[in-house]
Amino acid sequence: MNILVTGAAGFIGSHVCEALLQHHHVIGIDCFIGPTPKKWKEKTIDTLKKHDRFTWIEGDLLSLPLDNIVKRVDVIYHLAGMPGVRTSWGTSFDLYTTHNILATQRLLEACKQHRPKQFIYTSTSSVYGEKHGRVHEQTTPTPLSPYGITKLASEHLCHVYGSEFGVPITILRYFTVYGPRQRPDMAFHRFIRQMLFDEPITIFGDGTQTRDFTYISDCVDGTLAVLGNDKAIGETFNIGGKERASINDVIATLEEMIGKRANKQYMNQAIGEPKHTWADISKAERILSYAPNVSLQEGLRREVEYIRSLYGR
CATH class of the missing domain: 3.40.50.720 (NAD(P)-binding Rossmann-like Domain)
Incomplete structure (x- = not known):
């Protein structure tokens, strides 16, 4: 094909x-x-x-x-x-x-x-x-x-x-x-890079916003x-993904993985972004047999490994 x-x-x-x-x-x-x-x-x-x-x-x-x-x-x-x-x-x-x-x-x-x-x-x-x-x-x-x-x-x-x-x-x-190859402007890529280089982490909003991470x-x-x-x-x-989490929870997980405390700098919430996202994937499960299986913990571990190799850190 x-x-x-x-x-x-x-x-x-x-x-x-x-x-x-x-x-x-x-x-x-x-x-x-x-x-x-x-x-x-x-x-x-x-x-x-x-x-x-x-x-x-x-x-x-x-x-x-x-x-x-x-x-x-x-x-x-x-x-x-x-x-x-x-x-x-x-x-x-x-x-x-x-x-x-x-x-x-x-x-x-x-x-x-x-x-x-x-x-x-x-x-x-x-x-x-x-x-x-x-x-x-x-x-x-x-x-x-x-x-x-x-x-x-x-x-x-x-x-x-x-x-x-x-x-x-x-x-x-x-x-x-x-995950690996994520755009450099996306949150996880930014957070990991900023932590690896001991730069302040810029967070839009108060960090309590949640996302359905895939x-x-x-x-x-x-x-x-x-x-x-x-x-x-x-x-x-x-x-959608296997689990949701707040931005603050993600950063806490990254701190444990990287072994550094994040220097968090909270900014005004970005215009145009919802406070929460959460996917109902029942239709995809039923028709596509879709079943996400990578936990946020494991997915973040893989992305940290990739970002380290990308920037030589």
């Missing part, structure tokens, strides 16, 4: 490529946007290129000849986009509309002409906004940030191309994915579980 992965050099995209390459041919596309240094992404791509079944295309979805690419593939995993809640305000919003909405629409147009067997769009828990308790896929989305709005807009695009043109779409909403291998398992699953067509799934 030939599978297209957009955002192949990114955090989640590269892990998805690695898993798919065990059994399939993969075409990876990336244009190296976002906060992760290009040299890190190029190193990731160099590793993927060692696989005989991997084809690399560097380029922007807004300018690539997508018709020629899409007609060669059976399945599309669309992970490319401009990430980040805090940076989506102000003049940066143009990057989000361009890379999240326009690029998705252009890819869907190609799918209209050369219909793949599946089109899997990866969205985010940010579409839900501030909710109480577990959120299920039928919860009314009320995003709090421009980023969340662009991801929700792309979800709607997927649905209309599915209903009007028969594009076989599936939407996955990820909840706070972490380890990268669990996220990949959920992502691949839709492949070839006819019951997933037209559906939306939450991909």
